[in-house]
């Protein structure tokens with residue numbers, strides 16, 4: 001897939017299978033955002049249980065997952081107020097603790113008797129396990145009332161993103177869904193994160209009435225992934241990549257009612273996965289909101305948003321058995337850390353030494369943190385469609401280059417962080433909405449869906465962008481597809497997806513699987529991650 005950018009209105013279609021252009025108006029539903037939601041501790045009472053998770057082809061797949069054993073201490077980020085934590089979910093609850101906290105995780109085994117024991121490994125931490133029964137890799141929650149609960153304690157000794165997963169019969173139990181993430185924000189945020197472009201982004205977000213959805217903001221409005229000034233960030237998202245072979249799940253379901261203990265015998269080879277998931281959901285389900293009630297056992301979505309110039313922290317975990325070559329269109333991703341270890345230059349501890357990745361290829365069990373941003377630099381045309389001849393004041397905004405070439409003088413400007421070298425170079429100069437004259441480019445007719453159902457009728461960002469874009473027949477963009485007011489989303493949609501093309505199907509039907517859209521929104525569009 002090489003869909004460079006498309007223009008679209010609000011978030012995306014929720015549909016059973018294919019995107020049918022004729023149904024576009026019905027497909028456009030409420031906005032759905034992501035952030036990195038989870039539960040707070042430092043004590044967590046978890047259980048491992050069975051339930052059915054849903055797939056966009058209509059399948060209800062028997063799965064195992066960690067969930068909350070009673071109400072959690074709390075939810076984060078605080079700006080999300082509709083959180084829930086049921087007794088089974090895939091992925092398991094994202095555990096959010098602060099660097100230095102002493103963490104206690106109590107796990108009670110609620111799996112079928114035939115499934116046997118279960119456990120949790122916390123790679124990267126020095127764990128003490130008590131209770132339960134001794135297993136191969138750690139102590140496990142057993143089958144008897146006397147050993148049904150195991151307790152893991154450890155100090156969240158360093159910041160970062162890490163995986164947790166079953167340490168019992170991992171080839172079956174991780175496949176069944178027993179995995180999750182633990183996020184440790186640093187105990188304090190470096191001073192550098194409160195100045196410069198981060199302070200300006202904060203000013204801009206506040207000016208446009210935006211809440212802060214970062215986890216590392218205990219002191220208010222600043223974020224850092226690590227105890228390091230090169231790890232400042234403006235937004236964050238957590239993406240856990242996994243796949244499922246429905247044959248394995250079907251056999252586990254068939255044997256789950258056997259009247260015997262630890263007697264399940266499910267072959268985990270040969271392996272033929274048919275579902276490829278981001279945070280436990282396949283596209284387009286992953287574009288529905290966090291905590292959407294139709295997914296009681298899949299509360300987390302995959303639907304990133306950002307404004308130009310913001311540094312977006314990607315917390316990435318490979319949880320399945322396969323590697324997934326995930327491509328973030330729009331820019332490369334600078335890797336900050338792997339498994340909670342920052343990658344710094346050996347000769348200069350102030351410089352990052354992680355690779356700049358085209359695809360952030362996941363490795364089973366490995367976590368990584370990376371920074372992504374988009375500014376429009378290098379397009380060689382003005383993504384805002386500024387044209388000094390226009391009658392529209394929004395098409396005549398100034399762009400004053402800073403030392404790096406960006407318009408950063410006024411954080412509250414709509415075109416904050418515009419790349420000034422391309423200013424006043426609209427793709428289309430005429431017909432240009434309200435302006436007549438010669439033209440280097442004719443835009444496609446927005447009424448013809450050959451451009452794709454997500455083409456919004458304008459190649460420009462921001463208010464009145466659709467007014468400034470006129471198609472070959474002179475028609476205005478079709479209703480229901482235009483983002484024409486500040487309350488309507490009119491961002492550039494960058495397809496983020498696995499480059500293993502079978503992985504962007506759901507049970508072999510395209511589109512589906514590991515596919516989502518990064519929406520780069522104009523500044524005046526308030527990114528609200530709370531619903």
Ligand SMILES: [Cu+2]
Pocket residue numbers: 001002327329497499
């Ligand atoms: Cu791609």
